[in-house]
Amino acid sequence: MDIDCIYAKSTCPTIRQWWSKDTVAVVTGANKGIGYALVKRLAELGLTVVLTARDINKGKAAVESLKEVGLHVVFCWLDISDPSSIDSFASWLQQTYGGLDILVNNAAVSFNEIGANSVVHADTVIQTNFYGSKGLIEALLPIFRQSATASRILNISSQLGLLNKLQNQAWKEVLMDEQRLSEEKIEQMVLQFLSQVKNGTWQEGGWPKLWTDYSVSKLALNAYSRLLAERHKSRNLRVNCFCPGFTRTSMTRGQGCHTAEEVADVAAMFLLLPSNELPTGKFFKCSSSKPRSKI
Ligand code: NDP
Numbered sequence: 141m142d143i144d145c146i147y148a149k150s151t152c153p154t155i156r157q158w159w160s161k162d163t164v165a166v167v168t169g170a171n172k173g174i175g176y177a178l179v180k181r182l183a184e185l186g187l188t189v190v191l192t193a194r195d196i197n198k199g200k201a202a203v204e205s206l207k208e209v210g211l212h213v214v215f216c217w218l219d220i221s222d223p224s225s226i227d228s229f230a231s232w233l234q235q236t237y238g239g240l241d242i243l244v245n246n247a248a249v250s251f252n253e254i255g256a257n258s259v260v261h262a263d264t265v266i267q268t269n270f271y272g273s274k275g276l277i278e279a280l281l282p283i284f285r286q287s288a289t290a291s292r293i294l295n296i297s298s299q300l301g302l303l304n305k306l307q308n309q310a311w312k313e314v315l316m317d318e319q320r321l322s323e324e325k326i327e328q329m330v331l332q333f334l335s336q337v338k339n340g341t342w343q344e345g346g347w348p349k350l351w352t353d354y355s356v357s358k359l360a361l362n363a364y365s366r367l368l369a370e371r372h373k374s375r376n377l378r379v380n381c382f383c384p385g386f387t388r389t390s391m392t393r394g395q396g397c398h399t400a401e402e403v404a405d406v407a408a409m410f411l412l413l414p415s416n417e418l419p420t421g422k423f424f425k426c427s428s429s430k431p432r433s434k435i
Pocket residue numbers: 168169170171172173174175193194195198218219220221222245246247248249268272296297298299383384385386387388389390391392396
């Protein structure tokens with residue numbers, strides 16, 4: 141996946157509106173943080189937005205707070221680490237809207253403090269960030285609408301999961317071999333990491349050094365995104381990854397270089413690029429400190 145695209149709000153192009161109220165966008169993990177800010181931005185721009193959350197009360201409270209500022213979004217419960225929740229969400233979406241146009245896989249967990257590196261929760265991190273997002277994509281793929289304006293999947297990822305963070309040469313070669321990359325190989329990599337966590341040898345595994353379990357989950361998500369992008373080119377489904385950069389949310393215990401709202405502005409602009417300008421299989425980085433765009 142190319143990783144050379146850096147957007148800053150000041151350099152983002154003004155987007156010609158191609159969407160309407162009938163354009164349906166789903167955002168996961170949207171009761172707070174970047175997901176919430178992105179739902180708000182998309183609603184302001186006039187799409188039909190489905191705010192999903194694993195905690196029903198938090199999700200409903202988020203919808204209410206948007207109502208207070210005049211924005212109407214729809215809530216549906218979705219825990220991406222629970223296959224039955226994914227199934228019922230997919231059925232609800234199909235029954236309610238007949239399908240979707242945009243999916244933002246934003247939900248994720250990390251249990252590390254800044255500067256710490258524990259893998260105690262590696263199973264949960266991998267199950268949520270990689271398998272959860274993958275499971276949701278698989279369940280929704282059949283109901284993505286096909287249209288000339290292109291349907292879109294944006295996986296909110298992290299530069300911590302870029303290939304240059306991986307020192308394990310064997311896995312690097314597997315991930316870089318685009319012709320032979322497969323879901324099975326990506327899952328083998330993840331399973332090897334988890335088995336090394338269990339037997340206590342992960343530190344010699346050549347895995348990313350920072351927030352290792354989280355980084356491996358995003359490494360796998362990036363690779364899976366590249367695979368999907370290639371596979372669904374012909375049906376006009378664009379699949380990209382987006383790294384928000386260090387952002388002040390719960391995940392970073394409020395630390396960061398920019399706000400969730402700033403990130404959401406940039407993510408929305410990228411997500412809603414006209415189809416003739418929107419690539420597929422790319423990794424985009426949001427950075428307000430580097431005002432340049434290579435797109
Ligand atoms: P937050 O912790 O603020 O938000 C994460 C959201 O994901 C919460 O709504 C949380 O719900 C939800 N979530 C967690 N597990 C599940 C699940 N199983 N099912 C459904 N929802 C779930 O984090 P951010 O807003 O910072 O993170 C958003 C995305 O951005 C993530 O993908 C993250 O990896 C990525 N990112 C963030 C960076 C940053 O600096 N903040 C940097 C790089 C990437 P609940 O409230 O119930 O816990």
